[in-house]
Each structure stands twice: as C-alpha cells, then as structure tokens.
Amino acid sequence: MFFTYLRRELRRRRKAxxxxxxxxxxxxxxVIVVSSVSSGMSQAQDKVLQSLYGLGTDMTVTKAAAPPGExxxxxxxxxxxxxxxxxEQSSDRVMVQGFQTLASSTVTQxxxxxxxxxxxxxxxxxxxxxxxxxxxxxxxxxxxxGRTGQGGTxxxxxxxxxxxxxxxxxxxxxxxxxxxxxxxxxxLTSSKITTGRTFKSTETDAAVAVxxxxxxxxxxxxVGKTVTISGTKFSIVGVATADSGDSAANLYxxxxxxxxxxxxxxxxxxxxxxxxxxxxxxxxxxxxQKNIPDTTVTTSADLAGTVSGSLSTASDLATTVGxxxxxxxxxxxxxxxxxxxxxxxxxxVREFGTxxxxxxxxxxxxxQVVGEALVNGLLGGVLGxxxxxxxxxxxxxxxxxxxxxxxxxxxxxxxxxxxxxxGGPARQxxxxxxxxxxxxxxxxxxxxxxxxxxxxxxxxxxxxxxWRASRLRxxxxxxxxx
Amino acid sequence: MYQLRxxxxxxxxxxxxxxxxxxxxLTIEDGGRLVIQGPTGGGKSTLLQMLGGLDxxxxxxxxxxxxxxxxxxxxxxxxxxxxxxGFVFxxxxxxxxxxxxxxxxxxxxxxxxxxxxxxERAAEALGSVGLGERLGHVPGELSGGQQQRVAIARALxxxxxxxxxxxxxxxxxxxxxxxxxxLLEGLWKEHGLTFIMVTHDSSIARRAPRLATIRKGRVxxxxxxxx
Numbered sequence: 001m002f003f004t005y006l007r008r009e010l011r012r013r014r015k016a017x018x019x020x021x022x023x024x025x026x027x028x029x030x031v032i033v034v035s036s037v038s039s040g041m042s043q044a045q046d047k048v049l050q051s052l053y054g055l056g057t058d059m060t061v062t063k064a065a066a067p068p069g070e071x072x073x074x075x076x077x078x079x080x081x082x083x084x085x086x087x088e089q090s091s092d093r094v095m096v097q098g099f100q101t102l103a104s105s106t107v108t109q110x111x112x113x114x115x116x117x118x119x120x121x122x123x124x125x126x127x128x129x130x131x132x133x134x135x136x137x138x139x140x141x142x143x144x145x146g147r148t149g150q151g152g153t154x155x156x157x158x159x160x161x162x163x164x165x166x167x168x169x170x171x172x173x174x175x176x177x178x179x180x181x182x183x184x185x186x187x188l189t190s191s192k193i194t195t196g197r198t199f200k201s202t203e204t205d206a207a208v209a210v211x212x213x214x215x216x217x218x219x220x221x222x223v224g225k226t227v228t229i230s231g232t233k234f235s236i237v238g239v240a241t242a243d244s245g246d247s248a249a250n251l252y253x254x255x256x257x258x259x260x261x262x263x264x265x266x267x268x269x270x271x272x273x274x275x276x277x278x279x280x281x282x283x284x285x286x287x288x289q290k291n292i293p294d295t296t297v298t299t300s301a302d303l304a305g306t307v308s309g310s311l312s313t314a315s316d317l318a319t320t321v322g323x324x325x326x327x328x329x330x331x332x333x334x335x336x337x338x339x340x341x342x343x344x345x346x347x348x349v350r351e352f353g354t355x356x357x358x359x360x361x362x363x364x365x366x367x368q369v370v371g372e373a374l375v376n377g378l379l380g381g382v383l384g385x386x387x388x389x390x391x392x393x394x395x396x397x398x399x400x401x402x403x404x405x406x407x408x409x410x411x412x413x414x415x416x417x418x419x420x421x422x423g424g425p426a427r428q429x430x431x432x433x434x435x436x437x438x439x440x441x442x443x444x445x446x447x448x449x450x451x452x453x454x455x456x457x458x459x460x461x462x463x464x465x466x467w468r469a470s471r472l473r474x475x476x477x478x479x480x481x482x
Numbered sequence: 483m484y485q486l487r488x489x490x491x492x493x494x495x496x497x498x499x500x501x502x503x504x505x506x507x508l509t510i511e512d513g514g515r516l517v518i519q520g521p522t523g524g525g526k527s528t529l530l531q532m533l534g535g536l537d538x539x540x541x542x543x544x545x546x547x548x549x550x551x552x553x554x555x556x557x558x559x560x561x562x563x564x565x566x567x568g569f570v571f572x573x574x575x576x577x578x579x580x581x582x583x584x585x586x587x588x589x590x591x592x593x594x595x596x597x598x599x600x601x602e603r604a605a606e607a608l609g610s611v612g613l614g615e616r617l618g619h620v621p622g623e624l625s626g627g628q629q630q631r632v633a634i635a636r637a638l639x640x641x642x643x644x645x646x647x648x649x650x651x652x653x654x655x656x657x658x659x660x661x662x663x664x665l666l667e668g669l670w671k672e673h674g675l676t677f678i679m680v681t682h683d684s685s686i687a688r689r690a691p692r693l694a695t696i697r698k699g700r701v702x703x704x705x706x707x708x709x
Binding site: 001009351360362364473474475 | 531534536537556557560561563564565569571573575577578579580584587588589591592593597600636
C-alpha cells in the first residue's frame, strides 16, 4: 500500500514534484560542478607544484636566507685588456643559484629524521656565459694625424678619441646536479625521458647530461651530441620533456659533476624529502626545522600559497564564491522543497484526516509524506547528478586555460635559496607563468555527497510536511471545508 | 455500548466561546440505530466525532464498551478507531489516486493484514455493496452514489462494531439517497451493527427507531415505536 499510494500521489502531483526536484537538482548540480572544478584546480596546482620539484616530493630543505653580504661568493667576470684589436674573448661562470648551499651531510641528517622516507640532495646552478670583443677607439689629434689608443672614449695627449667600445653576448642557462643513485625523487621526476635514457646509477661522476626538450630544440642539441659547460664536455644521453611544459632546468648532470663545476664540493642547494606518511608532513617539517638549524623547510602547502595568477584567482573563487553560492542555493532549494511539501500537506488535510479516522497512526501518515518527499529528493538527486556531470564534462571539454604565476626566480631572488618560492631549482626567467588547462574531474565521493544531499533534501522537505501531517487532528481535518 | 455523561465540548475563538455540546447525557445500546438531527451548527457532527473517538470532550466522559474514550491515550484511541468504528462521510473522503479496491484496503492497513488478504477482503466488501465490477476504478470514474458505496465498503470491511455516518446522503440526489439508505439499513440488519447517523433529512429521520434532536448543544431523545 505504501508504494502504491506513493507512486500514485507522485504521478498526480508530478508538476509539484518536478518543481521540488528541479530546485534540489540545481543545488546538487552546482555542488558537483563547484566541487569538481575545485578538484580540477587542486590538480592543476599540484601539477604546478610538481613542476617545481618533481613528483613524490613532500617538502624541500634549503639553507635559511643569510643576512645581506654574508656568504656572498659571487664571482666576477674577468677580461684582459689585450693589445690585440678586435680579439673575441669569452668567459663563463658557474654559479650556485641563490648562493646558499648546504653541506651534503645535511642530506643524511634529514634522511635520519623521524617520518622521513627518503631524502635526496640536488645542486642548482646557473651558467652565465659572456663572449664578445673590445673595439679600440681612435684618437684624433686636433690638427690632423692620429694614433691608436685603447679604450672607448676620452682624450689623450690633447687628441679626441672617436669610436671603439665593446660588444658582448650574454648567454645564461640552468644546470641541475641530480643524485643519479636516487632517480625517484627530485626535479627530473617532473619530466619524462622522450628520447634516449636517464642516468644510470653508476654514472655518479660521468660527463653525461640529460637535456630539456625545449632547450635542446633551441640549441639544436640531441642525444649523441655533446654540450660544453664551463669547459667540460658532456655527452647528451637523453632528452626530457617537462610534464607541465616548464622544465626545472635546461640541463641535468650528475650531482658530483655539478659540484665540481661550481667548485662546491659536498654541497647541495636543496634537499628533496619524501615523508613516510603524507598526513604527517607538518610534524616532519617541524622535526627538521628543530633538529637541523639554519634550514628552511618548504612544503607543498607553503608553495601553494605562493602561486598566483588566474589559476590562483579561479581557485579562490571556487573555494569562496563557489562554495557559498552552492550552500546558498542548497539552503534555498531545501527551504523551497520543505515549504512546497508542507503546502501540499495543507491541501491534503482531508485526505490525511480520513486516514487517521480509519485508524492510521500519525507515524504511518508521516512516513507516507516523508516517503514522497524522499523520492522527490532522489529524483532531484538524479537530475542534479546528470546536470552536474554535464557541467563538469563541459568544463573539461572546454578546458579553459589558467595561468599560474610562479613568482620571481633567478640568482638571489625569490624566497630562500633562490629557487622559485624557495624550493627547487630556479626557472630560466625572472617570473614564470605556467599555462594549465583546467579539468573538472568528478570523484565517487562527489557523487556520494550529491546522493547524500538529495536524501538530506528529501528528508528536510519530508520533515516539514511530516511535522505538519503529524500535528493534524482527524476532527479538525474532517471539519475543514475544501 | 455507549454511555455519555455530561459531555461538553467548548470551542474558543478569540474571547468568544461556544459550547457545541453542553452536558450531553446519552446511552446507545449494542445493535441500536440512532439518527441525530438538528439545525446547522447545533452540534450534530461534534457529537458524532465524540462517539467516533475523533475528538475529546472538554468535560464529561464518553464510555465505549466500558472504556472512556476521553481518557484514552492517542495510540489506544487510534486502535479503537481502527478495529471497532467505521466512518461514512458526506463527501465520501476517498483517496482520489487510489482505485476503489485500494481505497477499501486503506481501512485494513492499520489491522496489519498482508496485501493478498487485504485485496481479497476489499473485493468481497465491494461485492457486498454492488461494486464487484468496479474494483479497479478510481473515484473520478465513479458516480456520487458509487463513490459513497465504496466509502460504505471501506467502513464495513474491517467488520466494526459501530458504523458512524455523517450525512451520508447529503451529496446525493433523491433516488440515490434512497438507494444508499436501503443499503445502509440492510447492512445494519445483516451485520448487527450499532448504527448512528447524522442527517438533515427529515424523511430519513422519520424512519429511525430512535431520534436524537440536538439544539444548542443539548440532546432530546425521541423513541419511534412505529419505525
């Protein structure tokens, strides 16, 4: 009888049922879309963060920022003022990014902390190559005749120096010294080897390099060719393509080689840390900061806060405006559903009064009302899920491009360590923008939440109506003239 | 069967109070037939609701089979209604979405009967009021007289001790009225029920063996030996 009665009543009141279901559907669809877009944003942010220091890294440890002047070991370019005219000169400098290094023993120290699954060191370098020539100026005496002089401008012996100067090209690229014995951690994990191979664990001090695909294209480098870094030739064994389109470095070489090039024996710029339990990252961070002085520990959460650009704005919108809009629409939908159900009960007082006169308990009448509302809620849930999935599919199909601004990089810039946000190796430009295509993945838990909301909506609406029905006295109901 | 003592029902609207029933004393024997008559607003329906356990008096007692309905908790009162009292209303009060058979079944739901047993008894009850061929029709597909027959079948399907009818012919034309009255009187005799009916209709009232006339909440009983 319960289901027969329920089915017939829903069929009779299908317009009202549709209104209630549509309201709930709208709210539920909004929750699904906002939730899936938020999830997509989160994935996009993860992607951005992964591009900073690779997959699997939970935090990085760098040297705490030193006061200005302290530890500043910048080297200068030196050129001879040769007598030869027009001779090309070249000088390159391998510099540690951020000029702040940690002792390699720190890696072992970090690895020994509670909750640390693995710790790997890396050395980020910037190679600045300057090459060009000096052109001598000519001294023109006041009364004709002249002699050659060094330098650009200025007078000599009462004559006037004309012409001269210097023309230099500056070429800068980044090199990352990676621990070849631990390939699962570090910046290279955010790239895929598309040609050739990665390092062998035996190549700890080999003159081999993996080159980023974009840099390889720009400089016409390929597997089998060589690249010279500060006078040392490296054989290119592989080409790596960054997952996010933005590589961690132009060239990757074994850590030991990088240390030699930068004259930083047993030094690293960054320690990449994988926590044993992703839920205990904060406690691991605290332990490292407490036990290893003069270090800065940066977690994914810390990095996430520094990502700006449209991705960040959209993410903020999704988590604030989207969330509150969803809540507001849901509350409105629940209230409307409740009021409509209550109003439907008011129109059926004679019917319910008759049933009570026939001996139906209040609970049975209430169950009938709640049952009808619950079916309305579930109907709204089904519509809402369909609508929400459609919305999420549309977002994924359109894949709007969001830009993630990774902040300032380069020597000495950024936060601690000179890497972007203080974590990993620096990017090639002062401020790097990553384009991320937004997707809206719908998880099973989101669908679960939608179903829960549908049931909740039905129960709330049924609660309104059921409460009204349970309070009906049969005499009052039968006395009412309709 | 029924013993009413000093039953008063007071309604308040703002500062105004109205006694729909004012100290009614009334005894109704088992198997008796009583017609309640009186002007509109005189308290007829209120008295019927007291007898049916649909409402409680402000004062006084309504004893039914030795139990005071005025003092019974709601759950037990509901049980009394479910098992012992059948109602027939002027407006039939059928559920519009349910078929004739399902409408009759609604009276059996509180008794805990299973679906097949319910359907069987409902079909039997509808057969006894001449609607054996209309089991699957919804109220909208039936005439007024047929709808009232369904309502009568619904009242009697649970085999109650009492049948309470509130102006059962009020919405019917004359020929249908006689038909329904004949049916009700026949069923009363056949089932040995206590039959209490409220009516405006003097021709019906005249046929009753016992007439309760209610004015301003007070009841006067007239015995009609000829009926």
